[in-house]
Amino acid sequence: MTRLPRWADLVLVPFISLALAGIISAIVILAIGQSPWEALRTMVTGSVGSAYAWGYTLYYATSFMFTGLAVTVAFHGSLFNIGGEGQAQLGGLGVALVCLALPWPHWTLALPVAMVAGAIFGAAWAAVPAYLQARRGSHIVITTIMFNYIGAALIIYLLVNVLKPAGQMDPATARFPAGTALPTLSDLPLLSLIFDKKVPANVTLFVALIACWLVWLILWRTRLGYEIRAFGKSEPAAIYAGISPFKVTMIAMLISGALAGLMSINNVMGESGRLLQNSSEGAGFIGIAVALMGRNHPIGVFLAAILFGMLYQGGAEIGLWTSIPIELRTVVQGLVILFTGALDQMVRMILGIFFRPRRMEAA
Amino acid sequence: MDYAILLQILDSTIRLAVPLLLACLAGLYSERSGIFDIGLEGKMLMAAMCTGAVAAMTGSVWVGLLAGIAGSVLFAVIHGVASITFRGNQLISGVALNFVASGVTVLVAQSLFQQGGRTPPLSGDARFNPITLPFADALSGVPILGPFYADVVSGHGALVYIAFLAVPATWWVLYRTRFGLRLRAVGENPASVDTAGISVVRLRYAAVVITGLLCGLAGAYMAAGLQAGFGKEMTAGRGYIALAALIFAKWRPWYALMATLLFGFFQALALRPDVIRNTIGFDVPVPALDALPYILTVIVLAGFVGRAIPPRAGGEPYVKER
Numbered sequence: 001m002t003r004l005p006r007w008a009d010l011v012l013v014p015f016i017s018l019a020l021a022g023i024i025s026a027i028v029i030l031a032i033g034q035s036p037w038e039a040l041r042t043m044v045t046g047s048v049g050s051a052y053a054w055g056y057t058l059y060y061a062t063s064f065m066f067t068g069l070a071v072t073v074a075f076h077g078s079l080f081n082i083g084g085e086g087q088a089q090l091g092g093l094g095v096a097l098v099c100l101a102l103p104w105p106h107w108t109l110a111l112p113v114a115m116v117a118g119a120i121f122g123a124a125w126a127a128v129p130a131y132l133q134a135r136r137g138s139h140i141v142i143t144t145i146m147f148n149y150i151g152a153a154l155i156i157y158l159l160v161n162v163l164k165p166a167g168q169m170d171p172a173t174a175r176f177p178a179g180t181a182l183p184t185l186s187d188l189p190l191l192s193l194i195f196d197k198k199v200p201a202n203v204t205l206f207v208a209l210i211a212c213w214l215v216w217l218i219l220w221r222t223r224l225g226y227e228i229r230a231f232g233k234s235e236p237a238a239i240y241a242g243i244s245p246f247k248v249t250m251i252a253m254l255i256s257g258a259l260a261g262l263m264s265i266n267n268v269m270g271e272s273g274r275l276l277q278n279s280s281e282g283a284g285f286i287g288i289a290v291a292l293m294g295r296n297h298p299i300g301v302f303l304a305a306i307l308f309g310m311l312y313q314g315g316a317e318i319g320l321w322t323s324i325p326i327e328l329r330t331v332v333q334g335l336v337i338l339f340t341g342a343l344d345q346m347v348r349m350i351l352g353i354f355f356r357p358r359r360m361e362a363a
Numbered sequence: 364m365d366y367a368i369l370l371q372i373l374d375s376t377i378r379l380a381v382p383l384l385l386a387c388l389a390g391l392y393s394e395r396s397g398i399f400d401i402g403l404e405g406k407m408l409m410a411a412m413c414t415g416a417v418a419a420m421t422g423s424v425w426v427g428l429l430a431g432i433a434g435s436v437l438f439a440v441i442h443g444v445a446s447i448t449f450r451g452n453q454l455i456s457g458v459a460l461n462f463v464a465s466g467v468t469v470l471v472a473q474s475l476f477q478q479g480g481r482t483p484p485l486s487g488d489a490r491f492n493p494i495t496l497p498f499a500d501a502l503s504g505v506p507i508l509g510p511f512y513a514d515v516v517s518g519h520g521a522l523v524y525i526a527f528l529a530v531p532a533t534w535w536v537l538y539r540t541r542f543g544l545r546l547r548a549v550g551e552n553p554a555s556v557d558t559a560g561i562s563v564v565r566l567r568y569a570a571v572v573i574t575g576l577l578c579g580l581a582g583a584y585m586a587a588g589l590q591a592g593f594g595k596e597m598t599a600g601r602g603y604i605a606l607a608a609l610i611f612a613k614w615r616p617w618y619a620l621m622a623t624l625l626f627g628f629f630q631a632l633a634l635r636p637d638v639i640r641n642t643i644g645f646d647v648p649v650p651a652l653d654a655l656p657y658i659l660t661v662i663v664l665a666g667f668v669g670r671a672i673p674p675r676a677g678g679e680p681y682v683k684e685r
Contacts, residue, residue, distance in 0.1 A: 032474035153654035334462025342456035
């Protein structure tokens with residue numbers, strides 16, 4: 001197989017994967033007797049056509065940045081963390097407990113404590129699979145899947161039997177005090193000139209951007225990041241270099257779980273204002289797609305998160321305004337994961353055909 | 364707990380264990396050949412939708428079953444193309460196909476029937492009707508064993524008996540046939556199989572198609588046996604429970620039967636909280652019962668109760684030497 005130039009591998013491969021996913025989606029839409037053009041138009045206007053639409057797109061993108069970074073950090077240590085879903089829901093529990101514990105006077109006080117709690121709870125939920133992988137060799141993919149379900153069961157139990165206030169029907173915690181409400185983009189000075197209507201995107205967006213930068217800093221500018229990447233590239237080489245596999249596995253997974261847990265300041269604290277069942281709504285899984293699409297680099301994750309934010313918000317608009325069911329967005333997400341993550345070799349082989357002759361001329 | 368209630372619970376144990384058992388055996392073939400498959404859930408869902416839709420349109424459950432198998436095998440082949448031919452990441456392919464199945468089933472069901480993503484309720488010949496085994500009525504008077512035979516063993520749809528027969532069949536194929544030997548070998552050391560002049564690719568495709576076929580049976584049973592029609596996300600994580608059962612059974616067919624019966628029993632108990640309260644004197648929260656299969660699997664995976672060692676070449680694409 002022809003080796004692709006770096007720019008083609010970084011830019012063309014994701015782009016073509018995305019295009020293929022788009023073509024198959026269009027065929028699916030045609031097959032169910034709808035218009036792909038109409039769907040695309042609704043999707044684009046509904047996700048990026050106005051400041052209001054951007055407010056939703058950025059809100060979803062914020063969540064996906066956290067879960068995408070979570071998958072990225074684990075990936076660099078050659079660990080596949082499918083447990084973002086459970087870790088994010090447990091993080092939501094931590095955030096909810098903090099928000100409900102005190103009558104917080106102002107969000108600037110509540111936010112740091114909630115972030116710490118969300119991160120610790122998320123990391124704790126990743127700690128057991130990490131330990132089992134590092135010490136007992138249990139496959140982390142399977143244990144994190146199991147922990148997603150155990151986590152969901154735990155949250156349902158706590159919501160129904162412990163945290164639900166008396167007299168409330170739906171399984172959810174009480175509403176958080178007003179002092180924990182995070183300002184949305186429409187509440188902030190200057191930005192309120194752009195976002196003139198109330199949007200769900202909130203200050204967590206800036207936390208996510210800082211998280212992107214911090215992940216880059218850790219992975220490429222610290223000794224720890226070097227150890228994680230070295231371990232991910234070659235375990236025997238890393239052990240020979242004196243890197244402890246146990247330490248790297250634990251730390252990479254704890255950071256990963258903490259990032260997934262941090263997501264819940266966006267949805268639980270920033271948007272719903274109470275903890276609900278299945279609060280993460282699949283963002284943990286979308287994080288896998290975001291990390292794949294973003295080629296496991298924070299800048300890529302940032303861009304891919306916005307793309308998936310558009311898909312998610314645009315998909316909701318399709319469900320609202322056309323006769324295509326909202327489930328279309330699940331299909332599109334699945335296809336993007338399939339083409340970027342599993343059929344990437346196929347895309348490279350196709351591209352290889354175009355790059356081969358040029359290389360032979362040079363030789 | 365009296366005997367009649369015990370029989371009821373055992374009866375629903377069998378009903379609930381069958382989709383798990385079929386999916387678990389499905390996973391066994393794929394994983395024994397070295398292809399990880401976390402897409403069991405998606406294939407079951409696909410099969411459930413195809414069966415529900417075609418059975419509703421034709422009125423025949425058997426045509427529906429064929430459609431279900433076709434839908435499931437289609438997804439199995441896509442997984443094969445991604446993970447065998449293009450040597451992609453098998454785990455990611457599985458996750459992706461689960462996503463696609465979750466969405467596409469609703470899209471198709473909605474465009475065919477306009478009933479909120481469901482297929483129309485099935486009845487009569489469009490479902491798997493209970494088969495009364497010979498002498499069930501005559502023997503029901505025999506104390507203890509009679510009612511057990513009449514109420515628990517007899518009176519299920521055809522797929523239930525097929526599922527239970529699939530266990531010895533799988534054991535025989537795996538341990539007593541040439542194909543089985545090669546299948547196990549290709550999951551442990553594909554290079555040795557290749558050296559012996561046997562195609563790794565063909566063996567793995569065969570395994571993946573068998574996986575699709577058995578998942579098709581599991582999904583068809585969900586839509587036309589356990590329930591009457593397809594509904595959104597109706598498999599409700601059963602593909603993952605089957606995966607857990609497979610690990611719990613350490614990739615062996617008879618243990619798969621035991622594991623899925625155990626997990627089916629937990630599901631049956633979760634439906635009857637009153638029985639638990641009367642038997643052990645206190646409430647066990649339903650979420651705890653739901654989580655029990657996963658917790659047990661984690662304990663087994665951790666190696667506290669024997670070690671679960673997966674097929675050695677699992678998850679690794681095979682690259683032929685040139």
